[in-house]
Amino acid sequence: MRHISLMAGIMLAVLSCTMENPLLTESKLPYGAPPFDKIRNEHYMPAFEQGIARAKAEIDAIVANPAAPTFENTIEALENAGQALDRISGIFYNLLEADTDDEMQQIAEDISPKMTEYEMYVSLNEPLFRRIKAVWEQRDSLGLDPDQYKLLVDTYQDFARSGANLSPADKETYGKYEEELSLLELEYGKHVLAATNAFTLHLTEEAQLAGLPGFVRESAAEAAKEKGLEGWVFDLSYPSYGPFMKYSTDRELKRQMYMAYNTKAVGGENDNRDIVRKIVDLRIKIARILGYETYADYATEDRMAKTPAAVNALIDKLMAPSLPAARQEVAGILAFARENGFEDEVLQPWDFSYWSERYKDAHYALNDTLLKPYFRLEDCIDAVFGLAGKLYGLRFEERSDIPGYHKDVKVFDVKDEDGKHLALFYADFFPRASKRGGAWMTEFRGQSIVDGVERRPFISLVTNFTKPTAQSPSLLTHDELTTLLHEFGHSLHGMMAEGRYESQTGTNVARDFVELPSQIMENWAYEPEFLQGFARHYQTGAPLPGELIAKVEAAKNYLAAYSQVRQLQFGILDMAWHSRTSLPEADVPSFEKAVLAPAAVMPDVPECCISTSFSHIFAGGYSAGYYSYKWAEVLEADAFSLFQEKGIFNREVARSFRDNILSKGSTEDEAVLYRRFRGHDPQPEALLHKLGIPETESL
């Protein structure tokens, strides 16, 4: 090797440059784990560029194939195209959230147009769609397995739902609609923000602060100082508005705040009323051109619900008993308020937050500091791992030889009951400047089988729990324990995946189904049998007292019916706007009031309007989808009731949950999977029962 020519030397140098990019070479680590210790920022851009080039070449090869389109050479080939790019994106975009810096933010900005360009290269590729459609047309004579059949139908639908089937003229119209819509959604969001920022409540007399605790006064004084003002400033951002409404005893000021909050973007320079109508109109047109009767039909089609009728039926079933129960709850708060000095006959909406908080203080006083000493982080983690052991036989072995992406990250080899490797699990618990807030589960790699070789998943769980110090351990609140269980539930969904095609495995399921595995785990946080198995006072070693657990449980369902009605109102309004076949005659506030009147629990305030600042459905991705929150709650309540019936550690129920739900991803229709586990369709009664809402009204 010493007698190397100049030419060969250059080639070797070029080659070794690529070889040194750990994002572009096969990992030598166990299970092919990402070599986080070798990845540096300068590796991303060249890796993305190469990844995109390779992915495009793979798409081109599918299109250029002279053989007639088959499931293998088209659908499966498309599923497997772009794997290098997926691997790079999986690492980059996850670290962009969990361990980022300015350079990575810049890379994200630079790469975004190139990624969009690649996505369009696939989704607008007409010859590619012709091949997909040719296979789809023969779908019933191909002898496909159920997961293959579903992959074929889903692939075809993805393209069709983005207009691939339209005539050239209709494609142009559709493109125009989509473009107009995205501009309007953007404008809507800007108006909500501007309207929120436009209002402040400036107070200069201490007497006006009656009821407000010290921390609320301090941040209001801080806000005033920032604006160069004397006194105190409150605004409509939640950290300012929420506590003001909760604690202030000044009814008139609360009324002013409430009115400002609930008339956002109604009139004035940030008026959204006309934009709502335009957005609804465009969505009607989009649904029409794609062949759907309404936008709600289009939006629900690829979810578990499948039809607006199924969504409305769920809403109705929950609403019927919740409405009288919510009215009773409000009556209870009013009675309490009157006993405590409230002099009016009715509670106005701006009175409610204050009096419901006082009621809660009086009946369900529960302080975080009472519970925290029992929830040492290490004990909680052991308990959660132990729960996965009890239910599914999983074991977690820490692997110090596999690098994490930060020194705080712990890597576990997850072993199945029979000792088989199931997944790598990256646990990243503590806050740092490079991590965004909140908690989430994600994957660096999903489970798949490619060319007969199985790839087990790399799952990551990220939280922001307080870091332990030499003097004090990390202690979780009960909420944080619940969060840990929630994200761990998503993690199990990812870890136990047993499919073939990555787009169908793990958490790649319908949006109204994806929260079932996570929300069901939250239930264990309220089970004495689970809690008493591990919760010990970190100083005295005393077990968690039963009456504290009972208090947590009682507090959980406080105002359950009222909160449920509020959520259902949003769902009803969302479905009403998106089930139109033409724009309503009435103006936006009148339409909204007519829709919501039957579900009212509080006196109507004529000027108020939700639709002008309902960003979830008019600026975000939840149009005809707000119901998903309740849908998921029904699923988990109904699913967990089987554990309650047979025992919360029952292995048979767990086995069935694993076989029918956790391992299946979306290899089959989620509604079918659910029925196979539970023996029936999701029953709203289970959620009512869980929330303590009587099924038949007893007035």
Ligand SMILES: [Zn+2]
């Ligand atoms: Zn979740």
